[in-house]
Amino acid sequence: xxxxxxxxxxxxxxxxxxxxxxxxxxxxxxxxxxxxxxxxxxxxxxxxxxxxxxxxxxxxxxxxxxxxxxxxxxxxxxxxxxxxxxxxxxxxxxxxxxxxxxxxxxxxxxxxxxxxxxxxxxxxxxxxxxxxxxxxxxxxxxxxxxxxxxxxxxxxxxxxxxxxxxxxxxxxxxxxxxxxxxxxxxxxxxxxxxxxxxxxxxxxxxxxxxxxxxxxxxxxxxxxxxxxxxxxxxxxxxxxxxxxxxxxxxxxxx
Amino acid sequence: xxxxxxxxxxxxxxxxxxxxxxxxxxxxxxxxxxxxxxxxxxxxxxxxxxxxxxxxxxxxxxxxxxxxxxxxxxxxxxxxxxxxxxxxxxxxxxxxxxxxxxxxxxxxxxxxxxxxxxxxxxxxxxxxxxxxxxxxxxxxxxxxxxxxxxxxxxxxxxxxxxxxxxxxxxxxxxxxxxxxxxxxxxxxxxxxxxxxxxxxxxxxxxxxxxxxxxxxxxxxxxxxxxxxxxxxxxxxxxxxxxxxxxxxxxxxxx
DNA sequence: TAGATTGTTAATCGATTAACAATC
DNA sequence: TAGATTGTTAATCGATTAACAATC
Numbered sequence: 135x136x137x138x139x140x141x142x143x144x145x146x147x148x149x150x151x152x153x154x155x156x157x158x159x160x161x162x163x164x165x166x167x168x169x170x171x172x173x174x175x176x177x178x179x180x181x182x183x184x185x186x187x188x189x190x191x192x193x194x195x196x197x198x199x200x201x202x203x204x205x206x207x208x209x210x211x212x213x214x215x216x217x218x219x220x221x222x223x224x225x226x227x228x229x230x231x232x233x234x235x236x237x238x239x240x241x242x243x244x245x246x247x248x249x250x251x252x253x254x255x256x257x258x259x260x261x262x263x264x265x266x267x268x269x270x271x272x273x274x275x276x277x278x279x280x281x282x283x284x285x286x287x288x289x290x291x292x293x294x295x296x297x298x299x300x301x302x303x304x305x306x307x308x309x310x311x312x313x314x315x316x317x318x319x320x321x322x323x324x325x326x327x328x329x330x331x332x333x334x335x336x337x338x339x340x341x342x343x344x345x346x347x348x349x350x351x352x353x354x355x356x357x358x359x360x361x362x363x364x365x366x367x368x369x370x371x372x373x374x375x376x377x378x379x380x381x382x383x384x385x386x387x388x
Numbered sequence: 389x390x391x392x393x394x395x396x397x398x399x400x401x402x403x404x405x406x407x408x409x410x411x412x413x414x415x416x417x418x419x420x421x422x423x424x425x426x427x428x429x430x431x432x433x434x435x436x437x438x439x440x441x442x443x444x445x446x447x448x449x450x451x452x453x454x455x456x457x458x459x460x461x462x463x464x465x466x467x468x469x470x471x472x473x474x475x476x477x478x479x480x481x482x483x484x485x486x487x488x489x490x491x492x493x494x495x496x497x498x499x500x501x502x503x504x505x506x507x508x509x510x511x512x513x514x515x516x517x518x519x520x521x522x523x524x525x526x527x528x529x530x531x532x533x534x535x536x537x538x539x540x541x542x543x544x545x546x547x548x549x550x551x552x553x554x555x556x557x558x559x560x561x562x563x564x565x566x567x568x569x570x571x572x573x574x575x576x577x578x579x580x581x582x583x584x585x586x587x588x589x590x591x592x593x594x595x596x597x598x599x600x601x602x603x604x605x606x607x608x609x610x611x612x613x614x615x616x617x618x619x620x621x622x623x624x625x626x627x628x629x630x631x632x633x634x635x636x637x638x639x640x641x642x
Numbered sequence: 643t644a645g646a647t648t649g650t651t652a653a654t655c656g657a658t659t660a661a662c663a664a665t666c
Numbered sequence: 667t668a669g670a671t672t673g674t675t676a677a678t679c680g681a682t683t684a685a686c687a688a689t690c
Contacts, residue, residue: 346546
């Protein structure tokens with residue numbers, strides 16, 4: 135999810151909607167699995183099931199890329215793998231730097247899913263002298279001091295931030311100043327970037343909070359519901375109440 | 389992002405849109421920071437800036453929760469912290485289990501942002517005998533064999549899957565069978581769950597691929613563009629071409 | 643009262659979905 | 667030809683946004 139402020143709103147490439155772009159990697163993954171099993175063709179129904187979407191959406195998505203299917207037959211797996219890869223820009227090599235080699239940075243460095251999709255970890259950076267010089271995932275850890283040099287020398291355009299929130303904005307600024315134009319941010323903070331720089335964020339805590347919301351709702355359907363009767367007998371309600379459910383908060387406003 | 393198949397479509401709690409729910413944690417984070425600085429009130433404009441959204445959206449979001457602001461003044465920070473926390477279900481304790489104690493699982497176990505928001509790591513599970521018995525983030529690692537017992541005894545309703553894709557579905561099935569109804573999935577695979585179980589996924593590779601798409605587009609605005617003239621002189625185009633741009637693929641369909 | 647800021651309205655935009663004509 | 671499946675249409679739904687009346 136890109137931050138609202140930094141993400142360009144409607145300048146879609148060849149008119150491919152953002153929601154479609156976000157699903158192309160899902161299709162690509164499912165297609166790659168089919169390709170490895172040497173499956174020659176696949177229908178929109180089968181592929182949609184494998185990708186976890188419905189087939190109407192899939193066909194609509196593919197229609198933005200072109201007419202790559204054959205009526206009555208389906209889609210050629212290899213051909214579609216190539217087309218989606220090309221559309222996503224995965225037919226070229228993307229050097230990335232990972233800033234912050236804690237557990238999360240190490241997890242990313244070790245993740246095999248990157249290399250296979252054209253992403254090459256150009257460098258691991260950390261400011262901890264105890265880490266620099268050491269090897270993580272078969273790569274030496276460089277000092278953050280060398281960020282600008284490494285970004286420039288390797289033509290890095292994608293940076294991954296896996297440090298605590300406190301230092302994230304400063305690292306972000308340095309990455310951008312050095313030429314990085316896409317940032318994947320794992321720090322739980324809002325990053326401010328100039329126009330033209332894309333930021334996507336992955337926020338572990340936020341995901342859990344959204345789950346908690348739905349979890350609470352599930353529980354409430356059985357347990358909490360009786361506290362708020364479905365239908366209240368009509369009567370004078372002269373006391374305006376804060377909030378939709380009259381729940382009295384522990385902390386009242388001034 | 390929940391998988392399309394498993395996420396209930398429109399059964400919204402008290403009518404709070406899904407997009408709003410996803411932003412509540414952002415507001416909460418910004419408000420917590422203000423609270424720590426003992427700021428008593430905040431305007432929609434200030435808070436929106438801190439959360440990285442625009443103020444119209446924020447006010448609309450808050451309108452779903454109730455009328456918690458004061459015209460001409462703004463919002464009471466403490467009061468709003470409480471209301472959003474309550475709405476998200478963070479005023480209660482949520483025991484979670486983390487299955488898979490590799491770098492990613494360890495990163496999550498060490499993440500301080502959980503405990504402060506009502507999430508309590510009830511157990512760390514791994515199938516590797518070399519890990520079980522050891523301590524990670526001050527907690528003992530239990531063996532995956534004990535999954536059912538631990539989930540039941542601790543009343544766990546939220547499970548986090550941080551193992552490779554291969555074993556994810558099986559672990560998911562066991563979690564669900566044991567009573568878990570919300571799953572945060574880091575494994576790069578589509579999980580199949582019964583109705584009533586929520587799945588959200590965090591996919592590191594997909595985020596990078598989306599960035600690559602936009603990155604490619606930025607580069608294309610300068611470099612690739614000349615290959616496709618903005619306006620083509622009208623003429624006979626008797627040869628129908630595959631794809632919107634006539635790019636000849638390396639792999640042709642059957 | 644004058645200034646500030648919320649809460650809501652209404653218009654717009656983007657995404658989803660079912661249905662089916664086109665066509666292999 | 668008959669059956670299967672795509673690509674597209676059109677309706678619907680949900681999200682965003684600007685503007686401003688309400689009101690502190």
